[in-house]
Each structure stands twice: as structure tokens, then as C-alpha cells.
Amino acid sequence: MAFEPILLNDVESVSVLAPEEWGSISAKVTNYILSDFCFPIKLIVENKIVGIGACIIHHDIAWLGHIIVDKNEWGKNYGKSITLELIRIAHTHGCRSIQLIATDMGAYLYHKIGFKESTKYLFFKDIHPILPDTPDEHIKKYTPDYRNAILTMDQSVSGEDRSNELETQLNQSFVYLTDGTLSGYYLPSLGDGLIVAEQRIAGLALLQFHINSNASLVLPQNNLDAISFLYNAGYKEYRSAKRMYLGEDIPVKFDAIYNRIGGNIG
Numbered sequence: 001m002a003f004e005p006i007l008l009n010d011v012e013s014v015s016v017l018a019p020e021e022w023g024s025i026s027a028k029v030t031n032y033i034l035s036d037f038c039f040p041i042k043l044i045v046e047n048k049i050v051g052i053g054a055c056i057i058h059h060d061i062a063w064l065g066h067i068i069v070d071k072n073e074w075g076k077n078y079g080k081s082i083t084l085e086l087i088r089i090a091h092t093h094g095c096r097s098i099q100l101i102a103t104d105m106g107a108y109l110y111h112k113i114g115f116k117e118s119t120k121y122l123f124f125k126d127i128h129p130i131l132p133d134t135p136d137e138h139i140k141k142y143t144p145d146y147r148n149a150i151l152t153m154d155q156s157v158s159g160e161d162r163s164n165e166l167e168t169q170l171n172q173s174f175v176y177l178t179d180g181t182l183s184g185y186y187l188p189s190l191g192d193g194l195i196v197a198e199q200r201i202a203g204l205a206l207l208q209f210h211i212n213s214n215a216s217l218v219l220p221q222n223n224l225d226a227i228s229f230l231y232n233a234g235y236k237e238y239r240s241a242k243r244m245y246l247g248e249d250i251p252v253k254f255d256a257i258y259n260r261i262g263g264n265i266g
Helices: 008-015 026-034 078-092 104-113 144-158 163-172 200-211 224-232
Strands: 002-005 038-045 048-058 061-069 097-102 116-124 139-141 174-178 181-187 194-197 217-220 239-247 257-259
Touching: 008 026, 008 048, 026 038, 026 048, 026 061, 038 078, 048 078, 061 078, 078 104, 097 104, 104 239, 139 200, 144 163, 144 181, 144 194, 163 181, 174 200, 181 200, 194 200, 200 217, 200 224, 200 257, 217 224, 217 257
Parallel strands: 061 097
Antiparallel strands: 002 038, 038 048, 048 061, 097 239, 116 217, 116 239, 139 174, 174 181, 181 194, 194 257
């Protein structure tokens, strides 16, 4: 049994390991390989790739993502081995907290390793525009003038410095302005379409803006305003997933998250 970095010529062979409901993971695996803050690994047993995973480093916070074991190799503790190797990588880089999103199947394993639950994410799908599709004058296209305000708000809300994730997506983002001041932002090209807002009116406006062209949302259970908005429109979550941590529990303002990034980085 050996761990090796995933290389570009591995992308096709490791992507087929993903469950069908995850869709294609080729682009995400490629992005891991090309990003200097990501460490994707493959587990090789008898010259065969039996599983993969990735450690994503946001300065002193690590995320574990795409931990997948070949279905034909389940029951051999490979998932645990991959997780422990990713934890080792995170500690090597001085990370004080390790975060992940767990499926029901994975949560039991992570609990045994020592992870604790911080919240749950609720998944909504098949959402149609809830309010009339009229432009909100407070929503503007991003300009570099808002860069620092977005990065500052993101760190305040997420409890971590995710600038290495956000920087490349800012030019495609939108901001919500209140009297010229940033109240929220929307990055449609980052994962599932990150929405963060420190004011309810901004968050719900950006949420509505998102669902005018996207039929799904993933919300922390703590965001009661957004969940009530969807419930009142007749929508209910169809599944949930646990957000878990090892080490320090970082101070996340979950009630300011109106759509997550993805299962690999929250």
C-alpha cells in the first residue's frame, strides 16, 4: 500500500471512482493538481488505484475533499487510511483545524477518527424563481473597488482566509450594495455559487438572483432566514450532510451563508 500524488495523466482513471450522483469530478481533480495549495493523493494497492482524496490548505485551515474508495474495495479500511494520510499532510503544513463535509456513510468513520460535528447543510433542488424576475438595483457587477471588502467579509464570515479560492473568481462575481457599502456578494463560478451576506435583505436578494438561473441551493441549518424563505415557498430539503472538524472549531457565521461553495471546501 502506497500513497502518491495524483498526476494529470491520472485524471481519467481516478474520475471513474466517483459515485454517479456526484457527476464528473475531472475538472475538480485537475484544479487540485494545478493549484499549489492543494494536495491530491491516490492510494495504490498491488499496482491499482483503489482510492483518492485531497487536502486543500487555506493558510492554517485545511479541508479534506473527494475522499473516494473504489466500490469493489469497500470494507478494507482504505477510506480511513486515506483520511489519516490527508490529516498528516494538513499537520505537516501547520494547520490548526481540519474541516470536511461528510456523507451519511462517511460521518461514522470520521467520528471514530475524532471529528466533531459543527452544523448540518440542507440540500434543496428543483427550485423555481420565487419572486418576479425584476432586476434589483442594489445588485451590481463586481469591480476591483470591492475586492478588499469581499475578502474581509469572507474571512469574517467563514473564519478562514479563503482568498486563494476567491481571487480567481472575483471578476465573474456580483455585489449587493447598501448606500454604496458592500452588504453581500455572489460568486456564481465558484463551486455551487457562493453567496455571503451580513444583512438579511442582501442575502435573500442574492439568493433569488441565483435561483433565477440555478435550481439548487445548499444552506447551513443555522440560516433560518433563508430556510424559512424556501419553506414558505413550498420547498423542503431532500437530504442533509454534516460539516465536521478536527482540532480547533473555527468561528463561522453560518447564518450569513446563503449558498455554500461545495462539498470539498464548505
